[in-house]
Amino acid sequence: MPQQPPLGVAVIGTGRMGADHVRRIDEVVHGARVAAVVDVDAERAKAVAGRVEGCAAYTEPAAAMASSDVDALLIASPGPAHEAALLQAFAHDLPVLCEKPLTPDPAAALRVLEAEQRLGHRRVQVGFMRRYDAGFMRLKSVLDAGEFGRPLMLHCQHRNASTPPGFTSQMMINDSVVHEIDTTRWLLDQEITAVTVLRPAPSTAAPAHLSDPQLVLFETSGGAVVDVEIFVNCGFGYQVRCEAVCESGSARTGEEAGLVTHSAGRWGGTIPQDFVPRFAEAYDRQVQRWVDATRRGTVEGPSSWDGYAAAAVCEAGVTAQATGRRTTTELIERPALYA
Numbered sequence: 001m002p003q004q005p006p007l008g009v010a011v012i013g014t015g016r017m018g019a020d021h022v023r024r025i026d027e028v029v030h031g032a033r034v035a036a037v038v039d040v041d042a043e044r045a046k047a048v049a050g051r052v053e054g055c056a057a058y059t060e061p062a063a064a065m066a067s068s069d070v071d072a073l074l075i076a077s078p079g080p081a082h083e084a085a086l087l088q089a090f091a092h093d094l095p096v097l098c099e100k101p102l103t104p105d106p107a108a109a110l111r112v113l114e115a116e117q118r119l120g121h122r123r124v125q126v127g128f129m130r131r132y133d134a135g136f137m138r139l140k141s142v143l144d145a146g147e148f149g150r151p152l153m154l155h156c157q158h159r160n161a162s163t164p165p166g167f168t169s170q171m172m173i174n175d176s177v178v179h180e181i182d183t184t185r186w187l188l189d190q191e192i193t194a195v196t197v198l199r200p201a202p203s204t205a206a207p208a209h210l211s212d213p214q215l216v217l218f219e220t221s222g223g224a225v226v227d228v229e230i231f232v233n234c235g236f237g238y239q240v241r242c243e244a245v246c247e248s249g250s251a252r253t254g255e256e257a258g259l260v261t262h263s264a265g266r267w268g269g270t271i272p273q274d275f276v277p278r279f280a281e282a283y284d285r286q287v288q289r290w291v292d293a294t295r296r297g298t299v300e301g302p303s304s305w306d307g308y309a310a311a312a313v314c315e316a317g318v319t320a321q322a323t324g325r326r327t328t329t330e331l332i333e334r335p336a337l338y339a
């Protein structure tokens with residue numbers, strides 16, 4: 001049997017996530033190679049391309065998409081740049097793994113949905129990597145098997161050690177809680193119908209403009225209630241946990257595992273400092289499955305519809321945050337392409 005050539009991937013955006021995905025495709029993932037990188041910062045693109053044999057560097061996504069070496073795209077530019085890159089990708093009919101968020105707002109997500117529907121087939125997997133985390137996958141299996149009856153509530157914690165300069169309260173919803181929005185929809189297989197945001201007196205460790213932490217509540221189409229503690233300047237590390245409370249039992253993921261030490265009358269362990277080590281295996285699995293599906297000619301995982309639904313809930317969340325009022329979400333009818 002003739003061997004299938006590796007998938008030539010262009011990585012768009014070579015910052016924190018993009019550079020890590022370049023390393024991942026080059027060193028961890030099978031069946032793919034980094035054919036090109038793109039960054040508006042030419043020096044950064046050149047530096048990242050220089051670490052990979054045969055990798056071209058561009059400053060324009062269109063230039064990479066026009067290259068015969070490029071079979072697929074991994075978009076890791078900032079959210080506001082995703083729509084333009086996705087629409088260009090559709091024009092070249094290229095498969096895409098797009099980092100979350102699909103787009104920063106539902107209007108842009110709808111334009112992406114419409115363009116993908118005009119193409120007539122799915123092309124996009126959205127980078128909601130928790131769906132590929134071993135602990136979250138086990139939690140999903142338990143819920144799907146109905147082992148403990150119907151899920152009634154999810155209790156979620158999402159803590160970041162600190163935020164970069166310029167991180168806003170809205171970003172706590174759009175960049176951070178967007179993961180819990182997708183996790184809730186995926187774990188429960190229900191839509192989020194309303195959002196309420198409560199804001200305790202902020203931590204003195206939070207930057208002056210940031211109302212940190214916040215408690216975000218979701219109501220779902222199946223009558224479940226979900227609470228999310230989002231605390232992005234907790235200072236001590238990165239924690240993502242989720243407990244599902246069902247009719248006859250509960251299941252929890254995200255507890256610290258690994259090495260537990262005992263010394264000098266104390267026991268302890270370490271806490272990862274950010275998402276890169278915490279979700280390293282999930283990112284690896286996500287990209288490997290995308291490559292495998294793409295080489296088989298299929299598209300799997302979170303779709304543009306999931307990206308749109310998440311953006312719509314984020315919009316409601318930002319309104320709820322600003323007004324202090326329970327805010328309902330509005331979704332269009334789900335198009336047949338995403339049934």
Ligand SMILES: NC(=O)C1=CN([C@@H]2O[C@H](COP(=O)(O)OP(=O)(O)OC[C@H]3O[C@@H](n4cnc5c(N)ncnc54)[C@H](O)[C@@H]3O)[C@@H](O)[C@H]2O)C=CC1
Nearest residue numbers: 013014015016017018039040041076077079081099100101
């Ligand atoms: N799944 C996850 O856990 C995480 C996902 N992300 C997502 O990954 C994406 C990138 O985030 P970071 O790497 O943290 O950002 P970053 O700021 O570190 O890197 C973004 C890079 O994109 C480049 N860029 C800006 N506009 C561009 C354009 N139009 N075309 C090409 N390159 C462009 C910038 O010069 C920069 O090098 C975002 O969508 C973000 O939400 C970020 C952190 C974690």
Ligand SMILES: O=C1[C@@H](O)[C@H](O)[C@@H](O)[C@H](O)[C@H]1O
Nearest residue numbers: 158160175176177179232275
């Ligand atoms: O996606 C991510 C970041 O953009 C966001 O800023 C962090 O809060 C999340 O934990 C991380 O997974």
